[in-house]
Amino acid sequence: MxxxxxxxxxxxxxxxxxxxxxxxxxxxxxxxxxxxxxxxxxxxxxxxxxxxxxxxxxxxxxxxxxxxxxxxxxxAAEPVPFGDVSDANGVRPGADWSRVELSGQYAPEHVYVRNRPNDGVYGYEILGLLRTSGDGTVVIDRGWVPNSPQGAAVLPEVAPPPAGTVTVVGWVRPYERSLDRDLPAGQVASIAATDLTATTGADLAGAYLVAQQEYASGRSADPAPVDSGLLPLEPPDRSLGPxxxxxxxxxxxxxxxxxxxxxxxxxxxxxEEAERDPEAAAERARAKAERKKQKVSRWDEDDF
Structure with a gap:
């Protein structure tokens, strides 16, 4: 069964x-x-x-x-014509920092851009207006000078731009945002098209140039570099940051x-479990204290 x-x-x-x-x-x-x-x-x-x-x-x-x-x-690419990488609306997509070559004649005046750091020192960037035959008036950032010994209230002396035809090789850049600051004539707070137009009265091209080198009388077989007395700007920041x-x-x-x-x-x-079973909770607390005591003992042994 x-x-x-x-x-x-x-x-x-x-x-x-x-x-x-x-x-x-x-x-x-x-x-x-x-x-x-x-x-x-x-x-x-x-x-x-x-x-x-x-x-x-x-x-x-x-x-x-x-x-x-x-x-x-x-x-570091070969220079291209200014019109190939910019238009009236600014720098063409993907063309920022393209090397450009263009020729023209500088206007006699220059513009100071205030509070510009270079290698950790504050000073001025010096802008020139290059009048070209086919690209209009192009703003050229020619270089940098430190503040004068008398401080920022006194403009440093800068030699006038070279006379005659000049060929500039540099990098095309979009204009900066205006900081809307009221400054004396011939000075701006940023390289903004609206501020520069108001200061110079010129009809400016859609982008500006950071000069790498200036050559007198064009780039002939034996070009003569212009010594502007200005310091070159720092290379662009390549840091990816954090x-x-x-x-x-x-x-x-x-x-x-x-x-x-x-x-x-x-x-x-x-x-809640401790309230239901106090003895089990107390046992766990004792076990935890014992483990902590053993750990401290091991640390003490490691000190010797």
């Missing part, structure tokens, strides 16, 4: 969890309490904010990486809010 065998199935829970009435871990019931649902909502908002901050930093990194790629492509690292940090930080919620739920569950 056979005897029916009955098996008893035991529901197991991970350590630190208890079984609820529905057989599920109590941590799930804890998470749907209003307090912790609010915590999860805040953690989600925090994660979304971190994500977009990371995207913002990453876009800044990509902008600088694209700038460096443009520099690598254009900065933006890539900041983006990654923001994205890692997305999990922080959820980690706080998890720690809070875990602590609350332990407190």
């Amino acid at each position: 056979s005897r029916a065998r009955h098996t008893h199935q035991t529901t197991l829970c991970p350590p630190g969890r208890s079984v609820g009435d529905d057989g599920g871990p109590s941590v799930l019931k804890k998470l749907i309490e209003p307090k912790w649902l609010g915590g999860i909502a805040l953690a989600t908002l925090f994660a979304v904010a971190c994500y977009f901050l990371g995207q913002w930093q990453w876009s800044r990194y990509e902008h600088k990486a694209d700038r460096n790629a443009t520099l690598d492509r254009n900065y 933006h890539q690292a900041y983006a990654i940090q923001w994205w890692i930080t997305m999990a922080l809010g959820y980690a706080f919620v998890a720690l809070g739920v875990r602590r609350e569950l332990r407190e």
Whole structure:
């Protein structure tokens, strides 16, 4: 005669969890309490904010990486005509920092751009107006001079631009944003088209040039470089900055809010379990203290 065998199935829970009435871990019931649902909502908002901050930093990194790629492509290339890389609207896409060659005659006056650093020292950038036959009047950033010994209130002496036909080799640049500052005649706060037009009254080309070299009487078989007495500007910044690292940090930080919620739920569950079973809680506390004591002892031994 056979005897029916009955098996008893035991529901197991991970350590630190208890079984609820529905057989599920109590941590799930804890998470749907209003307090912790609010915590999860805040953690989600925090994660979304971190994500977009990371995207913002990453876009800044990509902008600088694209700038460096443009520099690598254009900065040391052979000079091209000014009209090939610029028009009335500014520098053509992808043509920033292209080397350009153009010829013309300088206007006798020059313009001082105030508060311009060069190798950590503040001074002035000196702008000339090159009148060309086919490209209009082009602003040339001819170089830099430090402040005069009397300070920024006294303009440093600068030799007038060379007379006659001059050929300029340099890099094409878009105009800067106007700082809207009221300055004395012949001075501007930035290389902005509106400010320069107001100061000089000239109808300017859509982009300006950072001079690399000036040659008197054009680039003949034996060109004569012009010694302007001005210092060259610093090369363009190629630093990528910390933006890539900041983006990654923001994205890692997305999990922080959820980690706080998890720690809070875990602590609350332990407190509730301690109320139900004080002896087990006391035993865990003693074990934790013993582990801490052993760790301190190992540190003390390592000191010898």
